[in-house]
Amino acid sequence: MASVIRAPNCELINVGPLGTDTSAVLSELADALDAGPFATPVGDAPSVPTGELTTQSLAAAVASTLPEDVVVSDESNTAGVHFYGASQFSPRHSWMTLTGGAIGMGLPLALGAAVGSERRVLALEADGSMMYTLQAFGPWPARVSTSRSSDSPIGVTPC
């Protein structure tokens, strides 16, 4: 059973139900509020970590070496909890997540992104989750690599 997590006295204002043209809503609101220009956030990507392997250093290792324009399929789950924060100033990339909550979609998602977009893809994959859909390695075994140095369009980092 799921629980509502906003506070009991929190008012809900739903201006964009699912299926809404979100861009139109946002544009109209920004205009109506006469919102100022976008202030580009400033910061640095983490440096390459040294020392002990922890969930923090893992996140820093990935974020500090992330290639430009890569698509990340993030099913790193608990071991990847620091990746979102660590990667905010990495080179530009697209980030996909485990939308349904049920593990096992990370590798098929990565494969689909690689085939559909022809961009390089990095799968951050929890080992248990990986076991659900090992079939994703099957059709294109030569295209999947666990090594950064490879030219394969999909890299997999087991977490």
Added chain:
Amino acid sequence: MNSRQRLRSGPSRRVRLWPHPISENLAERLKPSVPDERHSGWWPGLDTSQLHLAQRIAAATSSKFMVETFPTIMERGSGVATPERLIYVAEFAAAQLKDIDALVLIGARDPVSFSPIPTWRA
């Protein structure tokens, strides 16, 4: 008729509620007439232009700009808006939202946790 054809030819199940006459009123309500006393949260769409619009709106309204825990796909990295992500663990997520007294949803559902919070509701 197979399911794919049915999907293509059937009436649209997509409910489109926008545009409707909420924009001006909402903009009025969101203006920070009493800054620091009213906090709002944002749940926007996630391409770069949407993220940037949402960050501008949040700045103009003294709101906190947040994204759901598991967006389908989101542009990230240098030069892109940096919304706060709702935390996966229910107790932490509840703590994150505890001072939010108005939550503005755009293209997202009312956030729920994967597991219940036993003491949250009577």
